[in-house]
Amino acid sequence: DSHLFPFDNLVCILLGISFTVWFTLLLVFIIVPAIFGVSFGIRRLYMKTLLKIFEWATLRIERGAKEKNHPLYKPYSNAIIAREPTSLEQEIKEIRRSGSNRDFDSASEFEMSDIFYFARRGVESIMDDEVTKRFSAEELESWNLLTRSNYNFHYISLRLTVLWGLGLLIRYGFLLPLRVTLAFTGVGLLVFLTSVIGLLPNGRMKNFLSEKVHLMCYRICVRALTAIITYHDSENKPKNGGICVANHTSPIDVIILASDGCYAMVGQIHGGLMGVIQRSMVKACPHIWFERSEVKDRHLVAKRLSDHVEDKSKLPILIFPEGTCINNTSVMMFKKGSFEIGATVYPVAIKYDPRFGDAFWNSSKFGMVNYLLRMMSSWAIVCSVWYLPPMSREEGEDAVQFANRVKAAIARQGGLVDLLWDGGLKRGKVKDTFKEEQQKLYSKMLVGTQEDRSRS
Amino acid sequence: MGSRASTLLREEEIEEIKKETGFSHSQITRLYSRFTSLDKGENGTLSREDFQRIPELAINPLGDRIINAFFPEGEDQVNFRGFMRTLAHFRPIEDNEKNKNATTSEPLNSRTNKLLFAFRLYDLDRDDKISRDELLQVLRMMVGVNISDEQLGSIADRTIQEADTNGDNSISFNEFIKVLEKVDVEQKMSIRFLH
Numbered sequence: 001d002s003h004l005f006p007f008d009n010l011v012c013i014l015l016g017i018s019f020t021v022w023f024t025l026l027l028v029f030i031i032v033p034a035i036f037g038v039s040f041g042i043r044r045l046y047m048k049t050l051l052k053i054f055e056w057a058t059l060r061i062e063r064g065a066k067e068k069n070h071p072l073y074k075p076y077s078n079a080i081i082a083r084e085p086t087s088l089e090q091e092i093k094e095i096r097r098s099g100s101n102r103d104f105d106s107a108s109e110f111e112m113s114d115i116f117y118f119a120r121r122g123v124e125s126i127m128d129d130e131v132t133k134r135f136s137a138e139e140l141e142s143w144n145l146l147t148r149s150n151y152n153f154h155y156i157s158l159r160l161t162v163l164w165g166l167g168l169l170i171r172y173g174f175l176l177p178l179r180v181t182l183a184f185t186g187v188g189l190l191v192f193l194t195s196v197i198g199l200l201p202n203g204r205m206k207n208f209l210s211e212k213v214h215l216m217c218y219r220i221c222v223r224a225l226t227a228i229i230t231y232h233d234s235e236n237k238p239k240n241g242g243i244c245v246a247n248h249t250s251p252i253d254v255i256i257l258a259s260d261g262c263y264a265m266v267g268q269i270h271g272g273l274m275g276v277i278q279r280s281m282v283k284a285c286p287h288i289w290f291e292r293s294e295v296k297d298r299h300l301v302a303k304r305l306s307d308h309v310e311d312k313s314k315l316p317i318l319i320f321p322e323g324t325c326i327n328n329t330s331v332m333m334f335k336k337g338s339f340e341i342g343a344t345v346y347p348v349a350i351k352y353d354p355r356f357g358d359a360f361w362n363s364s365k366f367g368m369v370n371y372l373l374r375m376m377s378s379w380a381i382v383c384s385v386w387y388l389p390p391m392s393r394e395e396g397e398d399a400v401q402f403a404n405r406v407k408a409a410i411a412r413q414g415g416l417v418d419l420l421w422d423g424g425l426k427r428g429k430v431k432d433t434f435k436e437e438q439q440k441l442y443s444k445m446l447v448g449t450q451e452d453r454s455r456s
Numbered sequence: 457m458g459s460r461a462s463t464l465l466r467e468e469e470i471e472e473i474k475k476e477t478g479f480s481h482s483q484i485t486r487l488y489s490r491f492t493s494l495d496k497g498e499n500g501t502l503s504r505e506d507f508q509r510i511p512e513l514a515i516n517p518l519g520d521r522i523i524n525a526f527f528p529e530g531e532d533q534v535n536f537r538g539f540m541r542t543l544a545h546f547r548p549i550e551d552n553e554k555n556k557n558a559t560t561s562e563p564l565n566s567r568t569n570k571l572l573f574a575f576r577l578y579d580l581d582r583d584d585k586i587s588r589d590e591l592l593q594v595l596r597m598m599v600g601v602n603i604s605d606e607q608l609g610s611i612a613d614r615t616i617q618e619a620d621t622n623g624d625n626s627i628s629f630n631e632f633i634k635v636l637e638k639v640d641v642e643q644k645m646s647i648r649f650l651h
Contacts, residue, residue, distance in 0.1 A: 080486050082648040091644075099639030110595070110611045112619070112627075113636055115518065115574050116644045118598065122522035123546050124647055125512035127490060132510055136493060425511050434515035439600030442517065446611065447603060 030182060034219035043228045043380065047356070050379050053163070054355060060160050080128050088441050091117050109446050130419060134330050135426045137358045171377050179224045179376040186220035187273075191280045193217070198283025207313075210284035211262045218259035227381040229256055236387035237261050238316035238346035241309050243338055246348040247410055248320035249328040250361040251368070252375065253350055256383060263318035264288060264308060268295050286314055302341060309343040316346065321403065322423045327360040328352050330417035331410055334403040344390045347406050349414035353382040364426070386413045465536075473537065477544035477564055483649055487543065491536050501533035502526070517598050521577045529582065545573045548646040568633070570645040575632050586627040588612055 033039055086094075095113050193213045200206045222229070237260075238244040244263060246253060257263065265287045269278055278289055288308060294300050308314050321334035328351065339345065352359045357378025361371050375381065388409055393402045404420075411418035422430075470484050479487070492498075494506050507523040508514055516522065526534045526542045534542075544564035562569065578586045578594050591612045599608065619627045619635045627635075 080483075080490075080650060082650055095639060095644050098644075099636055110615060112578075112615065112632065113574075113639045113644070114598070115577055115594075116639075116641070118516055118518040119522060119574055119577060120546065120645060120647065122513055122516045122519060123543065125510050125516070126507065126522075127487065127543065127647065129510050129512045131512065133493070421511060429508075430511040430514045434511075435517060435519075436600055438515060439517050439598065440602055443599040443602035446599065447607070 026178075026181070030223050031185070031220060034223055035216050037215070037219060043226060046226070047228050047380060047382060050356065057160060057163065060157055064157055064160075081124060083124055083128075088117065088438065089445060092442075092445060114442075114445075130330075130417075131421045131425055134326050134332065134419070135364075136327060136362060137360050138327055138329050138354050171379070175226070176373075176377045179226065182220055182224035183372075183376070186217050186224055187277065189220065190214070190217035191277055194280045194284035198280070207285065213284065214262055214281075215259065218255055221255045222259045225252065225255070225375055225381050226379075227252070227256060227383070229260075229382075230384045231260055232384065232386045233389075234260075234387060236346065236389050238263070238348075238387075238390075239344075240314060240316060241312045242316045242344040242346050242390065243305075243309065243341065244316050244318045244346045244348055245321050245334070245338060245406060245410075246318070246350055247328075247331045247414065247416065248322045248325050249350065249352060250325055250359045250371075250375075252359055252381065253320065254318070256350065256385060257318060257348065260385070262315050264315040266290075266305070266317055266319055268292055288317065298337065302337065305338065306341045306343070309341060321407075324423040324426055325361045325363060326423055327362075328354070328416070330419050331407050331414070332419050332421055332423040334407045336399040336403050339393065339403045339406070340399040342393065344392050345402075345406055346390050347388040347410050349386045349388065349410045349416075351384050351386075351414040351416070353384075356380040356382045359383070388413055473540050476537075477540050478547055479540065479544065484540070487540065488536060491539055501535050502539065503533055517600070518577060518594070521594070521597070525573065525576060545570055546645060546647040548648055549642050565646070567641050570641050571633055571636060572629065574645065575629050578627075584629060585624075586632070588616055588625060591615060591627075 029040065029042065092114050095116055096111050099111065099113050190213070194210070197206060197209050197213060200209070244257070246257065254265065258265075262285075264285070265281070267278070267289060269275060269289045269291055278287070281287055282289060286308070288304055290301065290304075305317060308317060317338075319338045321338055322332050323335050326332050357375065357380060359375065359381055361368075363371075366374065391402075391406055391409070393399070397405070408418050410416070465485065465488050470481060473479065473484055474481065491502070494509070495502055496506060496509070497503070504523055504527070507526070508519070513519045513522070526539065528534075528538070541564065547565040549565055549567070575586070576582070578590060580590045580593060592608060595608050595612060603611075616625060616627060619631050621631055621634070622628070
């Protein structure tokens, strides 16, 4: 059995060499630039190449479908039915007028045809509604070689299948291990270094080092996702004593923003790995973590937040007022808590480019680990971040109106639909008050005309 | 392939639905995509809960009655065929269809069938008559707590008085059609597709 020995040796040497080469490449091309915040431009080149390949793939599929003479499944990004924005009152009056045997306008108090309004509106919402589609991933028009987003798979030619297979190999065989290594490095460094910095006495040195460490580790994580981010209007970046609010699509939002600036995070303390990270982060600089029981106490939450913003030496707070992840086609209701504190609000809009990988976290479908694996096996995460000019609550404006104003600004900048619906509808039922409003409106139509009648 | 359309509709099924409902190929595939996105249990059928999850439908005062229209007597699940059959009532009546051969059975979106859909919203026990009691119940759903029992009662009485021609104190389908003969049913009970 000694003749295995030289072979063994050779394998060991080869492994050692490849490991060293691998690690050096990693260090030079990824980690060092992350530390200094520079970029070689490799990711952008990668992105351009991918786009060309996707275009080609989509054309092939369209050709395949044409050859077989089948209409292609085209996903709808906009509405499928025409919905008129007429009010309840307007429409019921119209219905009554068309069937009226009488001469005077809407004089009847109730017509059996009134039900048409409710029937049609109801069936319209069954065919297409504004809310439920926001809680599932957006559908793409072109194919990006990911099985998970292909609806026309029986039009794939041999060439395309080979390309897809190659893509699979690259993504799972090369990109995924690389990214996982980076992720572990980034997170590990974060935990270790922040704990070390926590030993220092409070002061300017500690803050300076803490900022640098946070930025570096987040940048490594950005590369772990191959995130290609374009920041716009950086002159509006959030300052100390302010609150940064952004639309929420995924947990990655935090990494994207925190790799370009330093924030104080807000959230509930978790157990497990997340908890370890949270506890070590707070040693280096003051983040705001709540125990599970404290989260319900709105006064406590508000007090801690306002205490934090009053201390101008502390970093701006980062908050996602929607409270849940939305699929990045719309912005849903902002919870008013962060808008009641009276601090300057720095709105930020984040828009992902879905062609390279869908960043939306559908928490009812995928757990966190599953989600991260999907992210790391996509081609890339491409997004744009816009820093909007700071806003403050105006005279005579209450917290809800202020929140809506900020939401509208974010929606406009990001090209997202501005919705009044609560993101909590992802899991919960809609409040009865909305139905009661409709009933009240309709009742006015029945009772109102009775008053007119008694007058005439 | 884990995508939504892995349970794609077969071409034959699409053709059958086309014949039965009159929807076009692309409309059927779009509505199928909608159906599967509502089907949280991923078992090919929708339950009442699946419909109630649509916020805009949940706040509709007659939401429950409309949901009921999708489920045949005594059943709790509706499949895609049933779903499309009910939705077909709201297809607009195109001009060229009005002259189609009279030998085929009446299309689901005819004026009469649209009126039948509305009639069934009132007819709670499905006995083909709208009694005073049923009318009161539906009115109560539409107005909530904002109108008193007496007022609502007199509205119901007046409505039945005007519609009832054979004196049985309830509204039959024919009486219903007569009352609404001038109403623009075709337009008001139709939903237009953008494609």
